[in-house]
Amino acid sequence: MVKVINDKIPEKTKWAFGFIGTASAALEGTVFGSITFFYNIKLGLDSGLIGIAWIIFGFWNAINDPIFGILEERTKTKIGRRIPYIRYGAFIYGFLFILSWFPFFGSSQTALFLNFVVVLFVFDTIYTLVGLVTYSLPAEMAITAKSRANLGVYTTILGALGVLVSMALPMFLLTGKTTQLDPAFRPVMIIVGVVSSIIMFVGSFFLYENEYTQKEETLGIMDSLKACLKNKPFLIFESSNFLFTIGYTILLSGIFYYIQFVLQLADFMAMVPLMVVFLSLFIFTAVFSFLVPKYGLKKIQLFGLLFSAFAFLISFFVAEVLIPALIVFSLIGIGMAARVVSEQPIMGDLIDYDETLTGKRRETSYAGINALFVKPSISIANWLYLTIFTVYGFDETLNVQSDHAKVGIMIGFFLVPSILFLIAGILFKWYPLHGKEWDSKKEEISKIHLQKEKDYLEYLKISKKE
DSSP, X not given: OOOOOOSSOOHHHHHHHHHXXXXXXXHHHHHHHHHHHIIIIISOOOHHHHHHHHHHHHHHHHHHHHHHHHHHHTOOOTTOSSHHHHHHHHHHHHHHHHHTTSOOSOSSHHHHHHHHHHHHHHHHHHXXXXXXXXXXXXXXXXXXXXXXXXXXXXXXXXXXXXXXXXXXXXXXXXXXXXXSOOTTHHHHHHHHHHHHHHHHHHHGGGOOOOGGGGGSOOOOHHHHHHHHHTOHHHHHHHXXXXXXXXXXXXXXXXXXXXXXXXXXXXXXXXXXHHHHHHHHHHHHHHHHHHHHHHHOHHHHHHHHHHHHHHHHXXXXXXXXXXXXXXXXXXXXXXXXXXXXXXXXXXXXXXXXXXXXXXXXXXXXXXXXXXXXXXXXXXXXXXXXXXHHHHHTTOOTTOSSOOHHHHHHHHIIIIIHHHHHHHHHHHHHTTOOOOSHHHHHXXXXXXXXXXXXXXXXXXXXXXXXXX
């Protein structure tokens, strides 16, 4: 049965897509958020070698996404061109997640380094295949900023639950006064991998795609890249997004070092700052989703970037003590909420704008090209904060760091992201897809989609007669 284009997404689809986001965020967030701390503090891999591994991985991380994104555009199956990657990739995703926590080359520095690189390469491959779809599918299911923002409430809140799991569990099981690995850590990771795989597999049966898109001829790799580079609003967004992703990655990965060595928290207390951030994030995600129709995506995104810069700057001066830290962490949650609520709808607008240039829907192509710009920032972020920590005297073999090393952690974890968010906000001021002119253009795009749907229905009638 062909799904007629309708900007109102069914509730069951919103919940399914949201829980798929929860599962995916739990898997990729745990690996990319805590794998550095796991290998550095618990397995003893040298900080310098970890930094080198991230830089090596950065090249693959940048190349594989646009290639896989374009290949996914060319996928044609009975259940769609995107859904198969979620449904059949779910259990591979879970298995490789579990494998990430069991070094298989040995315990020497060389073996751990090799193992770390292999884990990054292999796990990222399946994450890319699934993540490109979950990142881009909302742009196909919804057209208006209001509808996309509404879907974003589900994806942001439920996805944030996955991020919370990916940070709270490792924070509880990995941090503490000892460098020994908690025996419960690996069994818990196995449970997370299995449960997440099941959620993604079941959730895929409640998703839908606009079937007419499979009929469209896709662009080649070079033509697709050139078309994206001609999309000026996309380039403006990516210049800002590149810097934001460095700062955001430092938040997700560096917080383990901040919690253990600056605040010196362990067990349940280690999770309290995270709980404050995510409580604030949950509350203000709903608030900003209601503000999108009134103020527009550009203003919400810009507020998120600049407010985050302010929150991280204040944190640098006061967050060495728990109570002030909890207050400013709630502010960080507000900034992050504004940013994440507007991110996917903005990407949807960029893909809509591309359709006016190329006449094609290229969601996963854009998700892949987006990764070409921002994925290296993940490697840069992990290399950057480890380098700053090391320069200031951080020693992964010590349970208690020197005051100088703690200053380095505060600079790397708070001050650097503040500067990056500020510059990202300044760059985003040039973003042009907003206002009445763009709203009018969106109405034209909606009519184009309706015509494509009619053409596809006519194509099906002709095919049946033949």
